[in-house]
Amino acid sequence: MTTTTTPQGNPPPLLSRLIALGRCQLLSLNAFAVSAVGSLVVGALLLLPIGAGFPLLPPAATALRQLSDRYRAWVTQWTGTPVSPPEPLAHTGTGSRRGRAAAVLGDEGFWHDLRWAWLEPLVGGLLVAGPLALVDYGLFGVLVQPFIWPFIGPDNWYAFVPVDSAATMLAAAVLGLGFIAVGLLLAPTTLELHAAWSSRVLAAPRTAELVRRIEHLTDTRADALDAQAAELQRIERDLHDGAQARLITLGLTLDKATRLLDTDPPAGRELLLEVRATSARALQDLRELVHGIHPPILTDRGLGDAVRSLALDSHLDVHVETALPGRLPTPVESAAYFAVGELLANAAKHSGAREVRIRLAHADAALHITVTDDGHGGADTSRGSGLHGIRRRLSTFDGTLALHSPPGGPTIATLEIPCASSSPKTSSSSATA
Amino acid sequence: MRVVIAEDLFLLRDGLIRTLQDHGCEVVAAVDNSPELLRALRELEPDVAVVDIRLPPTFTDEGLQATLAARRERPGLPVLILSQYVDQLYAHELLAGGQGAIGYLLKDRVTHTAQFIDALRTVASGGTVMDPQVITKLLARSNARGTTADLTPREHDVLKLMAEGRSNAAIMSTLHISESAVAKHTASIFTKLRIEPSADDNRRVLAVLTYLKR
Numbered sequence: 001m002t003t004t005t006t007p008q009g010n011p012p013p014l015l016s017r018l019i020a021l022g023r024c025q026l027l028s029l030n031a032f033a034v035s036a037v038g039s040l041v042v043g044a045l046l047l048l049p050i051g052a053g054f055p056l057l058p059p060a061a062t063a064l065r066q067l068s069d070r071y072r073a074w075v076t077q078w079t080g081t082p083v084s085p086p087e088p089l090a091h092t093g094t095g096s097r098r099g100r101a102a103a104v105l106g107d108e109g110f111w112h113d114l115r116w117a118w119l120e121p122l123v124g125g126l127l128v129a130g131p132l133a134l135v136d137y138g139l140f141g142v143l144v145q146p147f148i149w150p151f152i153g154p155d156n157w158y159a160f161v162p163v164d165s166a167a168t169m170l171a172a173a174v175l176g177l178g179f180i181a182v183g184l185l186l187a188p189t190t191l192e193l194h195a196a197w198s199s200r201v202l203a204a205p206r207t208a209e210l211v212r213r214i215e216h217l218t219d220t221r222a223d224a225l226d227a228q229a230a231e232l233q234r235i236e237r238d239l240h241d242g243a244q245a246r247l248i249t250l251g252l253t254l255d256k257a258t259r260l261l262d263t264d265p266p267a268g269r270e271l272l273l274e275v276r277a278t279s280a281r282a283l284q285d286l287r288e289l290v291h292g293i294h295p296p297i298l299t300d301r302g303l304g305d306a307v308r309s310l311a312l313d314s315h316l317d318v319h320v321e322t323a324l325p326g327r328l329p330t331p332v333e334s335a336a337y338f339a340v341g342e343l344l345a346n347a348a349k350h351s352g353a354r355e356v357r358i359r360l361a362h363a364d365a366a367l368h369i370t371v372t373d374d375g376h377g378g379a380d381t382s383r384g385s386g387l388h389g390i391r392r393r394l395s396t397f398d399g400t401l402a403l404h405s406p407p408g409g410p411t412i413a414t415l416e417i418p419c420a421s422s423s424p425k426t427s428s429s430s431a432t433a
Numbered sequence: 434m435r436v437v438i439a440e441d442l443f444l445l446r447d448g449l450i451r452t453l454q455d456h457g458c459e460v461v462a463a464v465d466n467s468p469e470l471l472r473a474l475r476e477l478e479p480d481v482a483v484v485d486i487r488l489p490p491t492f493t494d495e496g497l498q499a500t501l502a503a504r505r506e507r508p509g510l511p512v513l514i515l516s517q518y519v520d521q522l523y524a525h526e527l528l529a530g531g532q533g534a535i536g537y538l539l540k541d542r543v544t545h546t547a548q549f550i551d552a553l554r555t556v557a558s559g560g561t562v563m564d565p566q567v568i569t570k571l572l573a574r575s576n577a578r579g580t581t582a583d584l585t586p587r588e589h590d591v592l593k594l595m596a597e598g599r600s601n602a603a604i605m606s607t608l609h610i611s612e613s614a615v616a617k618h619t620a621s622i623f624t625k626l627r628i629e630p631s632a633d634d635n636r637r638v639l640a641v642l643t644y645l646k647r
Contacts, residue, residue, distance in 0.1 A: 276544060283541045287518050297520050300493040305522060312521035313570060315577035 020187035021135060023078065024128040027194060030071075031125030037064050038117030054097040058089075061104045061113075065089055068113045071120075072202050079195045086112060086204040087212075108205055116201045124194050131190050134183030141176020145169060224396040235289065242285035250278050294334060302326075303333045303367075307340050307358060314344050316356050316373075323361040325421035332397060332419045336360075336367060339390045339401070343371045343413050346386060351375025351411055362421050369415040377409030390415075434557055437482040438463040439470040439496060440515075441489055445540075449483060452543065456550045465489065467499040474503045474510065481557035485540075486516040486523070497523055508532050513556045515540045524567045528642060533635040536562035536598075555598055561638045562598035571596065571645040580647065583625045591618040596641045600634060 041060045047053035072083040086109030104110050141158050149156055149163045149172075156163045158172035159179075203209075253275050260268035290296065298306040304322040311318035327333070340358060347353045353375030361368045391401050399417035436458045440446040443465075450460050462473040466489045474482060488495040500512045513536035514527065527535050536556040542564065543549045552562040572593055575581045584592060587608075594604045601615050608615075619637075623630040626644055631637045 279544070280541055291518065296518055297522065301522075309520050309522040312525060313574075315574050 014184075017184040017187055020191045021131060021184060023074075023191055024132050024187055024194075027074075027128045028125055028132055030067075031121040031128075034067060034117050034125075035121040037067055038114065038121075040064075041114055041117065048101070054101045057101045057104055058097075061089055061107075061110050064113045064117060065109075068116060068202055071198055075195045075198050075202070078191065079199075081195075081199065083199045083202050084204045084209050086208055108208060112202075112205060119201060120198075124197055127194050127197070128190055131183040131187040134179045134186065138176040138179030138181075138183060141172050141179065145172050145176070220395045220398075223392050227393065231293075235293065238285070238289050238292075242289070243282045246278050246282035246285065250275055250282070253278065295337065298333055298337055303328060303336055304360060306333070306337050307360060310337070310341055310344055311356075311358065314348060314356070316344070316348055316353060318344065318356045318358060321357070321359045324367075325362050328362070328367060328421055329419050332367060332417050335393050335397060335399070336369060336415065336417060339394065339415055340369060340371060342386045342390055346379070347371070347373040347375060347411070350379065351377070351409070353409075353411075362419075365418060365420060367415075367417045367419055371413040371415075373409070373411050375409050375411055376407070377405045377411050378407045379403060379405035379411050434458045434481065434554070435461045435477070435479045436553070437461060437470070437473045437477060437479040438484075439465070439467070439473075439482065439488060439499075440485040441465040441487075442485075445485075449543065452546055452549070453483075453553075456546070458550075458553075467495040470496070470499050471503060475506075481511040481513060481553055483513050483515060483553070486514055494523070497526070501526065504530065504532070504535075509534045509559065511556045511559070512536070513538065513553055513562070515543065519564045519566050521567065521570055524563060525646065528561070528563075528639075528646075531639060533561045533639065534559045537567065538562065538564045539566060551603065552598070555600075555634075560598055560635045561642070563596065563638075563642065565593070565597055568593055568596045568645075571642070575645050575647075580644075581626070584622060588618050588622050588625075591615065592622050592641065595619065595622075595637065596645060598638045 037060070041057070041064055044053045044056040044060045047056060069085065072085060076082045087107075089104065089107055089110065137159075145158055145163055146169055149169050152163075154162070154164050159175055161168055161172045161175060163169050163172045204212075253271050257268045257271035257275065260271060295306060295309075297309050302324070304320075304324050307322070308320050311320050328336075344356065344358075347356050351373050353373035355374045357370075357372045359368075359370045387401065387403065394401055394415065394417060397417045397419065399415065402414045403411070404414070405411040434457070436453055438446060438449050438453070438460060440449060440463070446463055446465065450463055453460055461477050461479055462469075464470050464473055470482070470484065470488070473479070482500075484496040484500055486494055486496040488499070497514060500514060504510050504512065508530065509532045511534040514523075515538055516523075517540055519537060519539055524537055527537050534556055536552055538549075538552060542552070555562050572581065572589070581589065581592070590608055591604060594607060599607070601612065601619075604610075604615050605612055610618075620630065622628075628640045628644055631640060
């Protein structure tokens with residue numbers, strides 16, 4: 001029901017095979033470019049000892065990276081599997097020519113690219129040449145042989161067919177059609193093989209990927225710990241200034257009221273009424289605190305109904321659609337709930353919207369939420385600390401928030417949080433507030 | 434009045450029993466979980482039940498679920514739900530049947546004994562009682578949307594009390610105004626909001642709530 005990343009409906013088989021063939025052609029032509037740039041880089045390396053290589057190497061390495069990035073993009077686009085890119089090239093900063101060239105030489109990704117540049121024409125280029133050769137030779141048999149055989153002597157062979165009469169010419173044409181068919185049949189598989197090969201050679205070295213992952217985890221863990229500490233501090237302060245303070249006042253007032261009961265019963269009674277009011281306020285403080293920590297309705301009913309409850313609290317017309325399995329992990333539910341709350345509050349405060357649509361779905365092992373309002377748009381992620389807070393909170397789960405808010409609206413916020421669901425059963429419903 | 438109580442905390446259950454007995458109610462059963470509550474509702478046919486929303490075994494909204502189930506079986510079964518917090522979604526669910534004989538109050542309202550017993554009697558006699566917090570939120574929403582913009586501040590006060598399920602007499606004493614003033618305000622509210630006036634108290638509450646929920 002919401003955004004998924006599966007490819008849009010497949011084109012008819014013949015068309016998709018032709019597309020695959022076209023891509024093979026593209027790759028085989030690019031193999032020359034790869035080989036040229038690869039040679040350029042090697043040239044630059046060879047010129048290093050005489051100094052001429054220093055100014056040459058960084059631009060050559062950049063060109064190589066651009067080319068390898070183009071291949072990565074193709075693989076991602078054609079197969080849907082992202083190829084993790086290496087770290088950006090190290091030379092992009094300032095510094096002397098020597099320093100920049102040295103930085104390139106010390107870059108693991110650069111050597112990776114260079115290895116690829118030498119292997120790709122030999123492996124990838126030859127691989128995609130297979131179906132191309134079949135189709136081209138087939139075309140030759142079908143389109144060219146019929147016209148040239150009368151002018152060529154008896155030694156005219158098409159594959160294993162000696163083309164020297166109309167009959168053998170027809171046989172050659174049929175054989176040519178067969179070659180074309182086989183080429184077309186093989187094209188998609190070849191392309192898949194090429195993609196598998198490319199993603200193997202082009203993917204960032206495993207260590208680079210792990211280093212990146214560790215950096216990300218370190219950052220988000222620090223953020224999570226900070227957020228948790230801040231949260232605990234807030235709770236402590238709220239308790240101290242709120243309920244605790246009220247209970248102390250309560251004790252003092254009770255004490256005074258007790259003394260007054262003998263001497264001035266009406267005044268004592270007045271104080272007791274005050275005690276009642278204070279205790280009610282203390283309870284209210286605690287209630288709000290509990291709601292801020294973990295809203296009870298989230299415990300009771302899970303994310304779907306908790307968002308419906310938010311919708312009922314909002315002053316806007318909020319429509320909620322859910323397609324969620326039984327329950328999601330508690331921390332995910334909580335993060336999603338507060339994120340939706342923040343987005344709703346933003347819509348009410350800044351967007352001038354009247355209507356909001358919220359969709360919750362669980363697909364591809366992730367929770368997908370879209371919040372769409374019909375306001376005037378132009379929302380800026382960098383503006384609100386609220387949005388920043390959502391992002392930070394989501395990043396602990398490797399979750400993301402994307403905001404699409406062109407001037408004039410509508411504003412569409414898309415949240416994705418990878419998570420498993422606790423039960424495969426899907427309950428689907430919708431409600432309007 | 435024959436009352437069934439469902440509350441899992443012993444202290445609160447005990448306090449409720451005593452409060453109710455002090456006000457001449459007969460507590461025919463005091464249970465601490467929802468299966469027993471359902472059995473008591475079926476077998477003892479009380480005039481009204483006082484139910485804590487959070488009960489064992491799951492400690493979520495068992496009390497609410499049991500109430501909704503019992504009322505599906507016997508529409509209009511009078512139940513007053515008590516909770517540590519009120520949620521608009523739960524209020525909507527309880528009001529959804531439109532049958533009345535339902536109450537939804539914060540737990541601390543029981544400390545205002547007289548008002549609490551009043552509310553219990555209203556529910557027992559088929560009326561609807563909603564916690565002031567539910568009504569405050571509904572009114573805030575209506576105000577923000579401009580659907581109650583035509584009302585005077587005094588009419589707002591009266592509307593709030595009407596929506597909570599208070600009788601004219603209760604509105605008189607709360608706002609310190611005369612009976613004729615209450616009648617004048619309510620008539621004016623009904624005209625301005627284009628709600629069909631009704632002599633029946635419960636129908637009046639439901640009409641006001643339906644308007645505010647829009």
